[in-house]
Amino acid sequence: MADQPPQPSSASTDAKPSALARFDAFAAMLGDRRPAVFLDYDGTLTPIVERPDLAILDESVRSVIRRLAGLCPVAVVSGRDLEDVARHVGIGELIYAGSHGFDIRGPGLRTQIGEEYLGDLDAAEAALSRRLDGIAGVLVERKRFAIAVHTRRVAAPEGKAAVAEAVHAVAASLPKLRVTGGKEIHELRPNLPWDKGRAVLSLLDRLGLAGPETLPLYLGDDETDEDAFRALAARGEGRGAGIRVMDPPAPSAAGWSLKDPAEAGAFLDRLAGWLADG
Numbered sequence: 001m002a003d004q005p006p007q008p009s010s011a012s013t014d015a016k017p018s019a020l021a022r023f024d025a026f027a028a029m030l031g032d033r034r035p036a037v038f039l040d041y042d043g044t045l046t047p048i049v050e051r052p053d054l055a056i057l058d059e060s061v062r063s064v065i066r067r068l069a070g071l072c073p074v075a076v077v078s079g080r081d082l083e084d085v086a087r088h089v090g091i092g093e094l095i096y097a098g099s100h101g102f103d104i105r106g107p108g109l110r111t112q113i114g115e116e117y118l119g120d121l122d123a124a125e126a127a128l129s130r131r132l133d134g135i136a137g138v139l140v141e142r143k144r145f146a147i148a149v150h151t152r153r154v155a156a157p158e159g160k161a162a163v164a165e166a167v168h169a170v171a172a173s174l175p176k177l178r179v180t181g182g183k184e185i186h187e188l189r190p191n192l193p194w195d196k197g198r199a200v201l202s203l204l205d206r207l208g209l210a211g212p213e214t215l216p217l218y219l220g221d222d223e224t225d226e227d228a229f230r231a232l233a234a235r236g237e238g239r240g241a242g243i244r245v246m247d248p249p250a251p252s253a254a255g256w257s258l259k260d261p262a263e264a265g266a267f268l269d270r271l272a273g274w275l276a277d278g
């Protein structure tokens with residue numbers, strides 16, 4: 001019997017089919033459409049590590065992404081600062097969306113959303129450095145359009161609770177910002193209706209990829225990637241595929257899964273091979 005493409009499931013803890021183990025079904029779902037591939041960085045292309053500067057892209061993954069970019073549109077959509085993620089990925093011709101999609105550049109593309117919030121972000125950064133002073137292990141990472149406060153190396157539970165309290169106190173004093181979460185991280189960003197999902201939809205429009213001949217794929221591992229999975233799911237049945245990198249299964253609006261960045265690299269390699277074979 002032919003391998004039937006699994007139906008995308010809604011946000012639930014249901015196990016999502018593996019886009020790698022069931023690659024034939026994934027390819028059948030893609031059919032003769034051309035993919036447009038959107039890639040998150042941390043936890044998707046590189047394993048989660050102790051500090052952001054230690055998340056180095058493996059050369060083999062870089063070369064798979066480079067090969068894929070020769071076969072279909074590829075964009076990296078990251079919470080990191082635009083320049084930081086572009087430097088880590090190190091492929092000049094790609095499209096990059098940094099600060100969770102607030103800062104976009106690529107061939108013929110340049111957009112910055114929320115420049116009028118930079119003063120509030122500067123004020124938040126200064127307030128955070130005062131409030132977090134003395135909490136061992138905390139790391140504040142300023143991006144152009146967001147501030148990440150990392151708790152991975154902060155003692156639990158008191159230290160982590162103190163960091164959360166400080167972040168929420170600063171946010172309460174700066175209502176033009178909002179708090180989002182992730183893996184051992186609190187982030188402050190402009191309180192605007194903008195996120196990775198809206199950035200992906202906007203890129204599809206601007207790149208002329210919004211039609212039915214293109215199937216957008218989004219690979220991500222974290223809370224903020226759920227915005228992109230939901231945005232693709234909202235385009236309608238079969239108009240986008242979310243692939244959540246996760247182990248064990250967690251609630252997700254993605255229809256597919258991969259276990260870890262190693263599987264993500266293997267999937268991208270398989271996809272590139274499949275596209276090259278025509």
Ligand SMILES: O=P(O)(O)OC[C@H]1O[C@H](O[C@H]2O[C@H](CO)[C@@H](O)[C@H](O)[C@H]2O)[C@H](O)[C@@H](O)[C@@H]1O
Nearest residue numbers: 041042048049050051052078079080183184185
């Ligand atoms: O959207 P992404 O590309 O996945 O970026 C999300 C955040 O990733 C980074 O933090 C995460 O990865 C670190 C390195 O593995 C890890 O130490 C940290 O606990 C994770 O939250 C990055 O530093 C953030 O700026 C991004 O927002």
